[in-house]
Amino acid sequence: MTDETILQVKGLRTYFNTDDGVVKAVDGVDFSLRKGETLGIVGESGSGKSVTNLSIMNLIPNPPGKIMGGEVIYHDTDLLKLSDKGIRAIRGNKISMIFQDPMTSLNPFLRISNQMIETIVLHQKLSKSEARAKAIEMLVLAGIPAAEKRIDQYPHQFSGGMRQRVMIAMALSCDPEILIADEPTSALDVTIQAQILDLMKELTSRLGTAVIIITHSLGVVAGMCDTICVMYAGRIVERGSVDIIFEKPMHPYTRGLIKSVPRLDRKNGARLYSIQGQPPNVIDLPDCCPFFPRCEHAMDICKTKYPLVHDDGNEHRVACWLYGREGK
Amino acid sequence: MARFIVRRFLSLIPTLFIIITLSFIIIRVAPGGPFSSEKNIPEAIMNNILKKYHMDEPFLQQYLRYMGDVLHGDLGPSYRYVDHDVNFLISHALPVSMLLGTISMLVAVILGILVGIVSSLRQNSWVDYTAMSVAVIGISIPLFVIGPVIMWFFAMRLQWLPTSGWIDSRRGWVTIIMPVITLSFTYFAYIARLSRASILEVLRSDYIRTARAKGLKQSTVVVKHVLKGALLPVVSYLGPAFAGILTGSVVVEQVFLVPGVGRIFIQAALNRDYTLIMGEVIVYSLILVVLNFAVDIIYGFLDPRISYK
Ligand SMILES: Nc1ncnc2c1ncn2[C@@H]1O[C@H](COP(=O)(O)OP(=O)(O)OP(=O)(O)O)[C@@H](O)[C@H]1O
Ligand SMILES: [Mg+2]
Numbered sequence: 001m002t003d004e005t006i007l008q009v010k011g012l013r014t015y016f017n018t019d020d021g022v023v024k025a026v027d028g029v030d031f032s033l034r035k036g037e038t039l040g041i042v043g044e045s046g047s048g049k050s051v052t053n054l055s056i057m058n059l060i061p062n063p064p065g066k067i068m069g070g071e072v073i074y075h076d077t078d079l080l081k082l083s084d085k086g087i088r089a090i091r092g093n094k095i096s097m098i099f100q101d102p103m104t105s106l107n108p109f110l111r112i113s114n115q116m117i118e119t120i121v122l123h124q125k126l127s128k129s130e131a132r133a134k135a136i137e138m139l140v141l142a143g144i145p146a147a148e149k150r151i152d153q154y155p156h157q158f159s160g161g162m163r164q165r166v167m168i169a170m171a172l173s174c175d176p177e178i179l180i181a182d183e184p185t186s187a188l189d190v191t192i193q194a195q196i197l198d199l200m201k202e203l204t205s206r207l208g209t210a211v212i213i214i215t216h217s218l219g220v221v222a223g224m225c226d227t228i229c230v231m232y233a234g235r236i237v238e239r240g241s242v243d244i245i246f247e248k249p250m251h252p253y254t255r256g257l258i259k260s261v262p263r264l265d266r267k268n269g270a271r272l273y274s275i276q277g278q279p280p281n282v283i284d285l286p287d288c289c290p291f292f293p294r295c296e297h298a299m300d301i302c303k304t305k306y307p308l309v310h311d312d313g314n315e316h317r318v319a320c321w322l323y324g325r326e327g328k
Numbered sequence: 329m330a331r332f333i334v335r336r337f338l339s340l341i342p343t344l345f346i347i348i349t350l351s352f353i354i355i356r357v358a359p360g361g362p363f364s365s366e367k368n369i370p371e372a373i374m375n376n377i378l379k380k381y382h383m384d385e386p387f388l389q390q391y392l393r394y395m396g397d398v399l400h401g402d403l404g405p406s407y408r409y410v411d412h413d414v415n416f417l418i419s420h421a422l423p424v425s426m427l428l429g430t431i432s433m434l435v436a437v438i439l440g441i442l443v444g445i446v447s448s449l450r451q452n453s454w455v456d457y458t459a460m461s462v463a464v465i466g467i468s469i470p471l472f473v474i475g476p477v478i479m480w481f482f483a484m485r486l487q488w489l490p491t492s493g494w495i496d497s498r499r500g501w502v503t504i505i506m507p508v509i510t511l512s513f514t515y516f517a518y519i520a521r522l523s524r525a526s527i528l529e530v531l532r533s534d535y536i537r538t539a540r541a542k543g544l545k546q547s548t549v550v551v552k553h554v555l556k557g558a559l560l561p562v563v564s565y566l567g568p569a570f571a572g573i574l575t576g577s578v579v580v581e582q583v584f585l586v587p588g589v590g591r592i593f594i595q596a597a598l599n600r601d602y603t604l605i606m607g608e609v610i611v612y613s614l615i616l617v618v619l620n621f622a623v624d625i626i627y628g629f630l631d632p633r634i635s636y637k
Binding site (some may be wrong): 057061085088089090091092093096097099101104105106107108109118119121123151154156170233253 | 541546552556630633
């Protein structure tokens with residue numbers, strides 16, 4: 001990890017038109033990613049984690065979705081301003097993605113070889129046979145036994161864990177600068193989860209790939225990430241290095257998340273903490289802190305104005321009125 | 329795979345056997361007989377006639393005799409067209425019906441899929457709305473209504489096409505147009521709707537998102553990743569579509585006076601021409617069973633997830 005920033009998301013807003021109204025799935029997200037950094041995005045279901053990352057790749061289904069504003073600066077280009085051809089040259093090449101459900105993320109009708117080779121040939125000046133060799137090499141790196149034989153099989157001939165390995169091999173086959181992993185292990189069983197995470201960690205650190213990993217699990221974040229972004233109702237409410245966030249969480253929501261992780265060193269019989277209340281409805285949110293109905297520290301101002309971002313130095317930022325009104 | 333094909337093929341034989349046997353029984357159980365409308369035939373002559381066609385024998389013996397003939401490829405004499413046997417009548421009419429059926433099927437499938445693709449890729453555009461409105465008409469109006477309506481419009485009002493008849497040296501191929509439109513319309517409509525819905529569903533699937541995230545062009549995504557999966561339901565529908573085209577052709581041939589097996593079938597049924605009816609049933613079921621067999625095999629080749637053990 002160096003200090004060179006490769007990706008900067010600024011004021012990203014992505015809305016969906018639905019029958020019930022406009023869903024403000026992402027409503028002003030800022031963060032940046034440095035070369036080789038591993039960034040974790042946590043937050044409860046519906047907080048906009050996936051939409052944020054699909055927006056980076058300009059993959060939001062339109063209709064119903066639309067990127068309403070903001071910038072996604074990759075090196076010096078704004079990805080949101082690129083032509084279709086321009087963004088396609090980035091996807092799968094400079095920035096690639098893997099998804100939550102490996103059972104459905106590969107095309108069931110095409111052989112693995114076909115799906116991997118098409119990506120490699122698309123982005124690199126390689127012949128089909130060179131691409132095939134490259135694909136096999138990646139599968140071996142991803143820990144697929146007998147890769148030379150298995151590359152010609154269909155996805156249904158692989159287990160879930162193996163398919164996620166194939167996805168990782170495919171995503172890294174063009175040596176991308178950024179890998180976005182959207183809950184890469186949520187659909188797998190626990191023993192496999194750890195293996196897949198280890199594999200990702202090992203491969204990306206070997207290749208120097210920066211990673212954005214979306215997860216529900218603070219355990220995953222603690223084990224893999226350099227930095228954490230906590231999302232709530234379409235915004236990032238707290239961002240900081242892993243050490244700082246676990247040691248000194250500032251936002252009441254982050255504190256709740258950390259407290260609700262089951263821990264072995266806690267006394268037997270102690271009840272597991274859970275954050276009370278329901279996740280907010282992101283349709284027609286008024287200008288307030290969306291967490292206030294569930295917050296133990298809610299004050300009057302929380303109900304009338306979204307908090308200014310407080311930066312305590314150390315690159316630890318939080319959007320909460322508890323930390324003064326001095327702004328950033 | 330080869331074993332599956334052989335086994336599936338062998339299973340056609342009992343199916344056909346059952347169809348033939350049941351038809352044989354049902355036809356004889358139905359009231360009336362081939363000679364019952366000829367009034368006032370002296371008893372002696374009638375007996376001679378029955379004897380000539382072995383209809384004086386016990387039922388089981390008639391059945392066994394008939395099955396034996398069929399196994400030798402002989403569908404017997406027609407009870408009504410005294411100069412012709414059933415083989416002759418059917419073999420002359422079958423090419424006509426085959427041509428009509430094949431062209432109708434091709435039109436329905438090719439046009440249906442094309443319209444399905446365009447509609448789904450331009451979802452909610454005027455093209456989509458127009459196509460789907462036409463499809464609803466095709467599905468909801470039966471072909472015995474569609475046939476006369478287009479006949480009235482194209483042949484009588486516009487006088488563009490001859491009202492009826494079949495390809496001959498004088499009129500050329502124009503006579504085939506209205507029968508094909510009538511026969512294929514319903515199935516075109518079904519296939520267009522089916523492929524549209526199925527393409528839309530696949531477009532939303534995870535693996536298409538993966539394909540896009542890899543940087544593939546929209547056209548590559550559609551042609552390579554969407555169509556194969558999306559057209560499987562259409563392939564499954566081909567079986568019922570074949571059956572529908574087959575039965576539909578009976579009506580269409582009657583409406584447009586096409587000299588195919590369908591017209592013969594209606595005549596044969598009205599005349600209680602036992603052997604001719606049986607011959608038609610055999611030909612129809614043979615076609616249907618073989619086509620369904622072909623569909624199964626094609627499906628197996630298209631979907632790698634199906635394993636044959
Ligand atoms: N295609 C869509 N149409 C309508 N609304 C959508 C669509 N995709 C996402 N949304 C809405 O956007 C909001 C954020 O969704 P998103 O998928 O980003 O959540 P998430 O944080 O990834 O949740 P999860 O942890 O469940 O994956 C949700 O309220 C969701 O209903
Ligand atoms: Mg998600």
